[in-house]
Structures are given as structure tokens and as C-alpha cells.
Amino acid sequence: MIRLVVLDVDGTLTDRERRISTDAIINIRRAVNSGVLISFVSGNALPVMFGLKTFIGTNAPVFGENGGIVLINDTIKTFFSKEKCDKFLDEISKTTSARPMFTNIWRQTSSAFTMDEKDYEFISKEAEKRDLYIVNSKFTWHVMNKGQDKAYAVNFLKKFYNYDYNEILVMGDSDNDLSMFDLPVKKAAPANASENIKVKSEYVSEFAYGTQVGDVFKYFGII
Ligand SMILES: O=C(O)COP(=O)(O)O
Numbered sequence: 610m611i612r613l614v615v616l617d618v619d620g621t622l623t624d625r626e627r628r629i630s631t632d633a634i635i636n637i638r639r640a641v642n643s644g645v646l647i648s649f650v651s652g653n654a655l656p657v658m659f660g661l662k663t664f665i666g667t668n669a670p671v672f673g674e675n676g677g678i679v680l681i682n683d684t685i686k687t688f689f690s691k692e693k694c695d696k697f698l699d700e701i702s703k704t705t706s707a708r709p710m711f712t713n714i715w716r717q718t719s720s721a722f723t724m725d726e727k728d729y730e731f732i733s734k735e736a737e738k739r740d741l742y743i744v745n746s747k748f749t750w751h752v753m754n755k756g757q758d759k760a761y762a763v764n765f766l767k768k769f770y771n772y773d774y775n776e777i778l779v780m781g782d783s784d785n786d787l788s789m790f791d792l793p794v795k796k797a798a799p800a801n802a803s804e805n806i807k808v809k810s811e812y813v814s815e816f817a818y819g820t821q822v823g824d825v826f827k828y829f830g831i832i
């Protein structure tokens with residue numbers, strides 16, 4: 610039985626313009642009312658997750674920065690440092706198209722940026738040399754510390770609630786969700802998810818951009 614659902618946000622609950630699906634909100638509330646725990650785990654900054662949790666009314670800790678920071682019982686915990694990420698981004702923005710995102714003012718464990726695809730190889734290699742990595746959510750590029758990923762967040766929640774992996778369902782759409790799709794949890798994807806997510810999913814909905822939440826929850830017996 611699914612006791613905890615871990616939801617990616619951008620592209621999983623929202624459309625390409627980051628507008629959240631009202632269907633998703635209605636079905637998330639149905640799941641909360643049925644006693645299932647709902648957590649958001651996003652590349653976005655923690656204040657955005659706090660807003661979603663507050664205004665949708667969910668009932669579990671929420672993670673920002675791809676698992677680097679969590680809001681749990683009104684307390685913020687950080688698991689990584691942004692120092693190396695910021696220093697790296699500052700360096701590469703001098704010689705490439707990489708440009709920091711304004712949301713970095715709210716970030717404590719990583720850095721977000723935009724760049725032209727032509728610089729991907731160079732920037733990715735330079736990050737590796739510094740024990741960092743870059744990952745794309747289809748909405749933003751992120752400079753992350755090694756080991757900082759959404760699987761880290763799922764494993765934190767698994768331990769916190771003392772659940773088995775088969776009691777946890779994850780839902781995501783793109784590369785920065787892959788690490789949690791590599792865990793032995795239940796996995797589902799919207800129709801708009803990338804192929805590398807779909808092939809790892811137990812269930813791929815015909816619906817997209819948040820309108821799949823009810824369909825997925827019915828498939829797993831959550832609502
Ligand atoms: O990259 C972001 O800021 C958000 O992306 P995600 O919610 O799909 O993880």
C-alpha cells in the first residue's frame with residue numbers, strides 16, 4: 610500500500626509555463642484526506658516549496674534544491690553547502706554563456722543558472738573536476754554537490770517515516786528526477802516525461818503536466 614507520495618513540481622504538476630494544474634491540486638488534496646503523505650521534492654528554492662505546501666495543504670516535509678534542503682516541522686535543515694557551487698558558477702560565467710538565476714538569493718546548498726546548450730560539454734566537465742555536477746530540469750540548470758539529489762531526499766523521508774521502499778511512490782518528468790527513479794520505489798510519469806524517465810516507470814499516464822495526478826493515484830489505489 611502506498612503511504613508516501615514524492616512529487617516533482619515543474620513539468621509534473623505544472624505545464625511548460627510553470628502554471629500548476631488545478632486537477633493536480635484537487636487530487637493531491639484527495640490523497641491528503643485519505644491519509645496518504647504528500648511531499649514535494651523540486652530543484653526549485655525552498656520558499657517556493659513552502660508556498661506550495663501551505664496553500665495546497667500537504668502533510669509531509671518538502672525539499673528544495675534537488676534534495677539539498679528540507680522544511681520539516683517548521684525547521685529548515687541543510688545537507689550540503691552552496692559555497693563551491695557559487696564559486697564555480699562565478700568562474701564559468703566569466704568565460705561561457707552561463708548566467709546565475711535570481712532565485713540563487715533563496716538557495717543555501719546549490720546554484721541555478723541558464724546557459725546555451727553549446728557550452729554543456731565544457732561546463733559539465735569543469736564541474737566534474739570540482740566534484741560537482743550539473744543537471745537540467747527542463748526549466749533550469751543546477752550546479753549540485755556530488756551526492757545531492759532527489760534520491761537523497763527520498764531516502765531521508767523513508768528513514769524519517771520508517772517506511773519500506775514499496776510504500777513510496779515517486780512521480781517526475783526529467784533528468785533531475787532520475788536518481789529517485791533508480792530507487793526500488795513505485796514510479797509513475799506524466800505523458801510529457803522524457804523517455805529516460807518513462808522507461809523506468811511502472812506506470813506512464815496518457816495525461817500530462819499535472820492532469821495525470823488523479824489517473825496515477827487511481828492506478829496505485831491512493832484515491
Ligand atoms: O528546476 C527547477 O527549479 C524546478 O524543477 P523541478 O520542480 O522539475 O525539480
Ligand SMILES: [Mg+2]
Pocket residue numbers: 617618619620621746781782783
Ligand atoms: Mg520536473
